[in-house]
Amino acid sequence: MRIGDIDLHPVADGTFVAAPGYFGTHVGADAHPELFDRDGTAWLPIGCFLVRSGDRVVLVDAGMGPQAEDLPLGMRLLGGQLLTGLRALGVTTADITDVICTHLHTDHVGWLFDLAGTPVFPRATIWFGAGDHAHFVDGSGHMVPHIRKGFLQHTSRLRPIDHNRAVAPGITAQLTPGHTPGHLCVVVSSGQERALLLGDAVTCPVQLDEPTWHSLADVDTALADRTRELLWRELEQPGVVGVGAHFPELRFGRLLRGNGRQWHITP
Numbered sequence: 486m487r488i489g490d491i492d493l494h495p496v497a498d499g500t501f502v503a504a505p506g507y508f509g510t511h512v513g514a515d516a517h518p519e520l521f522d523r524d525g526t527a528w529l530p531i532g533c534f535l536v537r538s539g540d541r542v543v544l545v546d547a548g549m550g551p552q553a554e555d556l557p558l559g560m561r562l563l564g565g566q567l568l569t570g571l572r573a574l575g576v577t578t579a580d581i582t583d584v585i586c587t588h589l590h591t592d593h594v595g596w597l598f599d600l601a602g603t604p605v606f607p608r609a610t611i612w613f614g615a616g617d618h619a620h621f622v623d624g625s626g627h628m629v630p631h632i633r634k635g636f637l638q639h640t641s642r643l644r645p646i647d648h649n650r651a652v653a654p655g656i657t658a659q660l661t662p663g664h665t666p667g668h669l670c671v672v673v674s675s676g677q678e679r680a681l682l683l684g685d686a687v688t689c690p691v692q693l694d695e696p697t698w699h700s701l702a703d704v705d706t707a708l709a710d711r712t713r714e715l716l717w718r719e720l721e722q723p724g725v726v727g728v729g730a731h732f733p734e735l736r737f738g739r740l741l742r743g744n745g746r747q748w749h750i751t752p
């Protein structure tokens with residue numbers, strides 16, 4: 486994907502094995518056969534995005550890392566492929582200048598630090614919402630110990646964000662709280678074009694048809710619903726495409742209006 490002068494590459498770190506109940510107790514496995522397989526499982530990617538703008542090489546989200554985690558309802562997160570995917574694009578860990586974490590859930594921070602708490606991307610500045618630092622690093626939000634240790638030991642690299650701001654030329658962090666207190670979307674813009682990297686503010690495009698489908702991991706469900714609606718409206722603007730960290734195939738799409746709202750995959 487190209488937005489003006491800026492290159493964007495989706496890179497999957499692994500798989501989020503999701504159950505219908507992730508979207509709400511009222512959601513049945515037969516509701517959307519395009520999403521749930523014969524066993525009622527949705528095999529969603531754990532997505533990251535490489536964004537090249539000028540001399541900056543920016544990674545949006547840091548995946549699950551080389552590990553697995555079991556979740557309620559038989560769901561599972563399985564990571565480990567991010568560095569392989571970056572190498573396939575000719576990018577080493579030392580090339581990354583910035584990592585922007587849309588939020589600090591385990592499947593978005595896993596490659597920030599190794600088991601000793603040492604940064605995996607040796608040159609990178611790490612950007613994230615300040616509200617998430619309070620909730621996950623300082624507070625009681627779930628965070629694996631070596632990632633928390635990395636955050637506490639490498640404070641000079643950290644750039645907590647408490648207002649919408651530019652991170653690199655053409656790359657802006659936009660506060661979109663609800664899924665987590667400090668959730669960010671990343672806006673990539675060049676010329677008349679704009680791409681929204683939605684993180685987990687939208688889990689799946691199916692939520693366009695199913696506005697009562699939430700995310701089990703939402704810290705504030707009502708706020709997450711309002712934020713999602715605001716993002717849909719942004720995605721209705723001309724020249725705007727978007728993709729979330731768990732969208733099937735990590736493909737960009739745009740929101741078209743006509744007979745209701747429809748999600749159209751960008752060719």
Ligand SMILES: [Zn+2]
Pocket residue numbers: 590592593685730731
């Ligand atoms: Zn996630």
